[in-house]
Amino acid sequence: MFLIATDAHSKWIEVKIMNKITASGTILELRDIFSTLGLPEIIVTDNGPTFTSFQFRSFMSTNGIKHVTVSPYHPSSNGLAERSVQNFKKAMIKIEKGSLKEKVCKFLTKYRCTPHSTTSLSPAELLFNRNIKTHLDLLHPCLHDNVLKHQSNQKSYHDKHAKDREICVGDNVFVQNFCHHGDKWLPGVVCESTGPLSFKVKTTSHGIVRRHQDQIRLTVTGVSDTIELPFVPPVEAPYLVDQSLHEEKEIIEKLPNSHTQDENETTVGKQPLLAEQEESKTGNELPKLTASSTSNSNSGHGFELTRTRSGRVIKPPKRLGY
DSSP, X not given: OEEEEEOTTTOOEEEXXXXXXXXXXXXXXXXXXXXXXXXXXXXXXXXXXXXXXXXXXXXXXXXXXXXXXXXXXXGGGGHHHHHHHHHHHHHHHHOOSSOHHHHHHHHHHHHHTSOOTTTSSOHHHHHHSSOOOOGGGGTSTTHXXXXXXXXXXXHHHHHHHOOOOOOOTTOEEEEEOOSSSSOSEEEEEXXXXXXXXXXXXXXXXXOEEEEEGGGEEEOOTXXXXXXXXXXXXXXXXXXXXXXHHHHHHHXXXXXXXXXXXXXXXXXXXXXXXXXXXXXXXXXXXXOEEEEOGGGOTTTOSOEEEEEOXXXXXXXXXXXXXX
């Protein structure tokens, strides 16, 4: 004989093996159940002599439990208990190996961890707010830890290129326009924060709209998104080289005449080198003028005149008596 009790909320089943169906034996098994799960508010039973006895009714009233019996010869009035009895009988027939106690334990283990068709959750999860460990959990012993590890890795990868966007009330922003007419981005001012990443923005043409942080762009006060920047042509590299050479040649020309002979010879030696560098950069031969010694009556020696690209003649420094 068996005593079967079912929790109406979680569908948790308790099965007790009984040798004799007596009021005292039933009360003893109920005490064992109540010591684990606590006292219930209502107990619904049939009209068996065990449940209608004075001893059982006294036990119910002593523990503050309301006892309700169903109508005679109408078992469907206590349909949940009758359904539990049928499930238990079918399971005991299918389980062939093991003793009676072992069969009962196997049935209770499988039933309590199986999601119920009505609640979509297992009785153990509804009663204890967690699932009991079974053989299926041994297949993935660290499932929860693996999930947390992968989520942590995903967060670290995302945060490498992510930047914090701080949007406060009163900031001038552009919000994305989802209407079929108008500009794609509308200027506005943040007027309220409706969540960690949600804001209400007051626009000039569409009133107050609510947008996510991903649909908002910060802007500077007084700057319009339609402003056009002036076009600056790219600067070519040869121009920079020629300009630097031109500045060096001007510095050489402005050297004072009071330097020593060694300094003058060093300056003269730089002039052909500068001309060769300028020819290699531009790829064009620069015009050169050669004058005889008769054109310079002061030095008495021949010298070479070099023209820059602009046409300026580079004159060598005057020698002091030679």
